[in-house]
Amino acid sequence: NAGVTQTPKFRVLKTGQSMTLLCAQDMNHEYMYWYRQDPGMGLRLIHYSVGEGTTAKGEVPDGYNVSRLKKQNFLLGLESAAPSQTSVYFCASSNLRGGPTDTQYFGPGTRLTVL
Amino acid sequence: SQQGEEDPQALSIQEGENATMNCSYKTSINNLQWYRQNSGRGLVHLILIRSNEREKHSGRLRVTLDTSKKSSSLLITASRAADTASYFCATDDRGAQKLVFGQGTRLTINP
Numbered sequence: 001n002a003g004v005t006q007t008p009k010f011r012v013l014k015t016g017q018s019m020t021l022l023c024a025q026d027m028n029h030e031y032m033y034w035y036r037q038d039p040g041m042g043l044r045l046i047h048y049s050v051g052e053g054t055t056a057k058g059e060v061p062d063g064y065n066v067s068r069l070k071k072q073n074f075l076l077g078l079e080s081a082a083p084s085q086t087s088v089y090f091c092a093s094s095n096l097r098g099g100p101t102d103t104q105y106f107g108p109g110t111r112l113t114v115l
Numbered sequence: 116s117q118q119g120e121e122d123p124q125a126l127s128i129q130e131g132e133n134a135t136m137n138c139s140y141k142t143s144i145n146n147l148q149w150y151r152q153n154s155g156r157g158l159v160h161l162i163l164i165r166s167n168e169r170e171k172h173s174g175r176l177r178v179t180l181d182t183s184k185k186s187s188s189l190l191i192t193a194s195r196a197a198d199t200a201s202y203f204c205a206t207d208d209r210g211a212q213k214l215v216f217g218q219g220t221r222l223t224i225n226p
Contacts (some may be wrong), residue, residue, distance in 0.1 A: 002158075033213070042203065042218040043158075050212070058213065090157055101145060101207035101214055106157035 001026050004107035006091050013081045014114045021076040021110050023091030030096040032074040033058075033104065034066060036087040043090065049074055050100065081114045086110070119147070119204040119217035127223040134191040136220040139184075147180055148205045148214070158203065161189075169174050183211030194224045 007022045023032065030051050035043040045058030047066040055066045063085060065077045074093075078085060088111050092104040122137045131195045138147065150158040164171045164180045164187065171178045177190040191198055201221045204212040 005143075035216075036162070040218060043216040045213055045215075048213060092158075100212045103148065103160045103163060104158075104214065106150075108157045109155075 003027065004088075004091055004093055004105050005081075006107040006110050008110060009108070010111050010115065013078075013113050015082060017081050018077070018079050019081065019112075021091075021112075023074045023076070023088055023107060024072055025074075025091075025093040025105070026072065027093060027095065027105065028071070029093035029105070030071075031100045032068065032073065032096045033094075034064070035090045035092065035094045036060065036077045036085075037090060037109075038087050046076065046089075048100065059108075081112075085113045086112060086114045119206045119215060121202070121204055121217045121220040122221060124218070125221045125223070127225060128194060130194060130196055130222050130224050130226050134198070134222055134224075136193050136202055136222070137180075138187045138189070138217055140187075140204075140206045141185065141202055144182075144206045146207065149175075149179075149187075149189050150203045150205060150216075152201045152219070154200070154204065161202075191222075196224050196226055198222060199224045216219060 004025045024110040033048040034046040044060045049055050052071040067075045088109050091107040094104045119138050119140045148163045149161045152158045162173050175192045180187045201219040203219045205216045
């Protein structure tokens with residue numbers, strides 16, 4: 001099992017450009033999450049999904065959109081990137097039995113810089 | 116606002132010593148988890164302790180939970196250089212359907 005994978009690993013954008021981060025998991029997990037990690041801020045939840053076709057806002061959703069068209073994939077989109085979105089983005093998943101507050105499995109992260 | 120807050124923010128010890136880090140939280144919880152993050156990597160789950168448990172062990176890790184004080188501690192015994200990482204606690208609050216992570220403790224093990 002690959003677990004949780006993220007694409008790309010690194011990306012540099014100019015202000016106003018758009019991009020999509022892809023998260024894939026092969027554990028058949030129902031729940032998936034997108035976090036951002038900034039120095040001294042810990043992890044903050046951007047959006048999450050409790051199943052295929054569903055999404056919900058987290059703590060810091062502004063400037064981001066998400067889609068969960070397939071159970072194994074969770075996409076995070078930035079429509080018009082801003083320097084404040086420079087961060088490391090992590091995707092995670094958890095299974096139905098434990099629920100969203102049980103063990104989460106993390107991807108390796110995407111380091112995004114917006115100039 | 117942060118649910119879990121770790122203390123200290125940074126800890127540096129000699130290899131072989133024990134490392135203790137603490138987590139305090141604000142609201143009632145169902146469980147509390149500890150995660151490790153090596154530099155440049157994603158978080159890895161270490162241990163989960165439920166609100167009706169007081170202590171849990173996993174190898175060289177020992178976690179305690181005091182719900183009356185709303186605090187938890189993570190003890191790493193006989194530390195190794197490979198334990199150098201950041202450690203995060205994560206809590207839910209009853210009724211919320213998500214975890215909230217603290218800011219982490221950065222642990223450095225000196226050879």
